[in-house]
Amino acid sequence: MLLGSLKGDYAFRRLQKGQAGYSKYLSVRWRGDQEGRIRVGIIVTKKLGKAVKRNLVRRRLLEALRALLREVNFMQGALFKKMPSFSLLIIARPEAVQATYKELEQSLRHALIRAKLIQ
């Protein structure tokens, strides 16, 4: 499954009105579109630390998302012509630095369910 990345100020601003979900280590927002693919943006602010720590959190989140997308079913609003088609924004909280990969993955699953993106 191809993952596009969100680019530009407009794409991020559009998601301010999206469906939101929260969990311990992160929050998510998503919105359906007609692109026919999944586009994702991950925000890891400087509150989390320097480049090494921020990179680690971002890569773990991206890895966890890929793992989740392989096994889950999407809600109806996220589909376009029976293909998943939406923009997703993941915002890491400062506590995410201390989390292990497993904790991040669970946290992401929890948040996506609460945002009504997956079942």
Add this chain to the structure above:
RNA sequence: GCAGUGAGGGACGUCUGAUCGCAGCAGUAGCUGAGGAAAGUCCGGGCACCACAGGGCAUAGUGCCAGUUAACGACUGGGCGCGUAAGGCGACGGCAAGUGCAACAGAAAGGAAACCGUUAUAGGUAUCAUCUAUAAGUUAUAGAUGAUACCUAUAAUAAGGGUGAAACGGUGUGGUAAGAGCACACCAGUACCGCUGGUAACAGGGGUAGCUAGGUAAACCCCACUUGGUGCAAGGUCCGAACGUCUGGGUUGACCCGACCUUAAGGCAAAGAAGACCGCUCGAGCCUCCUGGCGACAGGAGGCCCAGAUAGAUGAUCAGAACCCGCAAGGGUACAGAACCCGGCUUAUAGCCCUCCUGCAGCG
């Protein structure tokens, strides 16, 4: 041998395998995939575009000498200063052009003057000595001269004033009213002129002169040299949205001009929004050896290809090894992530290795 919160250096800074995932390359199998600082962005280049006849000013920087280098404010070697020395540190041209600045203490912080002090002269006062006069009898008073002390004025002086980071050369002799480079000898320093060694900075030594010139230039400044700006989001190619214009088509109209409409009709011009591609990684490249050089480094031979992402690829899980901590279970393995590319500098850094040093213990 052990220890060290001692110094210096390291082209040391975890390793191996499996599975899943990501990026690049490849027809496939597959191969490759962060650092010594990738960091800070403090200097210097390459490269790119813009500006530019030449010169000057300004701004900013550099500042002992020689070398290395593409270049540098870097590096190497040397000199000088500080230090007993090993060694370390030094923006290390000029304050005997000008201007400015200096807490506290101190008489005074730059004008060599004031003050204290010293000395001479004059005046006054006191005391003493001598002489004279008067009165009286072994004394008193007055005057004169001299000496000493104190006070005042004028002149001379910078020897002395002990404070300070720093006080207008030092020591001695002569000299003088007292003193003073005032004169002389030696020493230190300065300027100039030769000599010797060195490419040079500079070092050694000689002569002459004058008599001394405080500190501070990462204070202004003076002198010498260097210095255009912006940074790969540079810049370029493809492609080409909206806006323009012309032709066409339509409406109005008897027709023409005109006006309005039309964008899934076409042309021209321009546009830099979005996107794709180039720039982009083979380079002042890396490794080994040889030659030259004290060295920085240079030359040669052979071998090698070693990230190129673009909101940004390195992650997850498991197994094992190494080192450290702990009796054990177990825990820990730093600083830190490429963003056009190189050369430096600076800062961060657990542990490991090498050389030297120190301590303790043992042996000879």
